[in-house]
Amino acid sequence: MNLFAEAIAWLFGPDNWAGPSGITARLLQHLVVSAVVLVIAAVIALPVGGVIGHTGRGKQLAVMVSGGLRALPTLGVLTLFGLWLGIGLRAPVLALVILAIPPLLAGAYAGFESVDRRTIDAARAMGMRETQIVGKVELPIGLPIVVGGIRSAALQVIATAMLAAYLADVGLGRFIFEGLKTRDYAQMLGASLLVILLALVVDGAFALVQRLVTPTGVRLARSARTGGEPARKRTPARRTITEGNPV
């Protein structure tokens, strides 16, 4: 309990927040690295997932690839890339991108795939072009699940971005590696608590986004199907993609 109190004390020590290696700076670095990783991974994974979900082709391959990527231990990948690319941010960013791709990919194709084939067929029969089907039908209906994938990826990346400090002087992980060297366990625990908090806040923010992007009609349809509560009450939109084969 003493250690815990010390960790809290470390967190609230004003001296610890200031300066280029203070908590504020580290927190920002951590967020920026996570955001960069998510953007890179999203640019790769979301279009691929969207195409797979839209066409229904290549799903097996996607499941295999994301399953394979998921099986890679991030620390091992990081070490490998570190040996290849040397000290700096490139190796950790790459390792984290690999970590983020599977949930993004799964979310994207599950989102597109979740749209009722009959709805898509009707849209096509009415005379929508393929791009209009994607933009006006599949994307709005599937978006909550796509965002669920982003949410899941964000959670993993923020938690794992601690490892960036293994190879670069960046992120909240610095406090862990530093504390390990100097046996400053209060600092280590404090930094861990901070990351947990950060992950929860970001997760909460994405949960909110997920709810905001759920179209009213889709929410109503879902609660009508489950025979449940009136639609005004809380949405059952809390859906996270963690497995390769969701929905």
Place this chain on the structure above:
Amino acid sequence: MIEFRGVTKQYPDGTVAVGGVDLIVPPRTTTVLVGTSGSGKTTLLRMINRMVDPSQGAVLIDGTDVATVDPVRLRRSIGYVMQNSGLLPHRTVLDNVMTVPLLNGTRRQSARARAMELLETVGLDASLAQKYPAQLSGGQQQRVGVARGLAADPNILLMDEPFGAVDPLVRQELQQELRRLQRELGKTVVFVTHDIDEAFLLGDQVVLLRTGGKVVQSGTPAEFLASPADDFVSGFVGADRGRRRLRLEEVDGQRVVVDEDGRPAGVLEP
């Protein structure tokens, strides 16, 4: 006028969905394609708006081979109503009805006015305009589907088992509404069903198909009853079971029409 010329659809695995159909759909009438599942009736319907392209033969609308028309433009000029309505779940009733006119570039305001008008035409209260499909009953959803099919004022309306998923009472109501609409609007309607009673009720021309996508007989409902082409037809229309063989009986001074088993079908007007 829609014309099928030697139309065949064979899938890569060898399945023949439609096997050499020649057929003329006269304008401003209702043609019903009827048959069991696997008789290719839906495939035939979907060839009209190029949702399916024939592997042989051609489909012509007013003399133009549809294969030469851009599918998207073609589909926007033809109304389509499907089973389970196919409404976009994330859009309101009004937005659903407005979809095709907006795709065609109609201004929002006039599309909206037209959609409101159509809701009334299909017998829906204006208060439903802002509801979402999930808030409607099955019958109401189908009405919205019909309104959407009519929104761009197409000459041709394709209906793929539109009343298949609603309960019998609502179905009867919708069938009567469709007859009324057709009297008012005079569209060229192609209607797919597996229900021969529905076919006889709605069709000016009935086309009976059987497995493998072959036309067994086509003609008016009366022609079907008067001279069924073969046993398959009599079986399908129920002539062989005596359901369509009616005779008169005198009860309490009234002439009652009964079927072969003596069950009353109605009273004959003097």
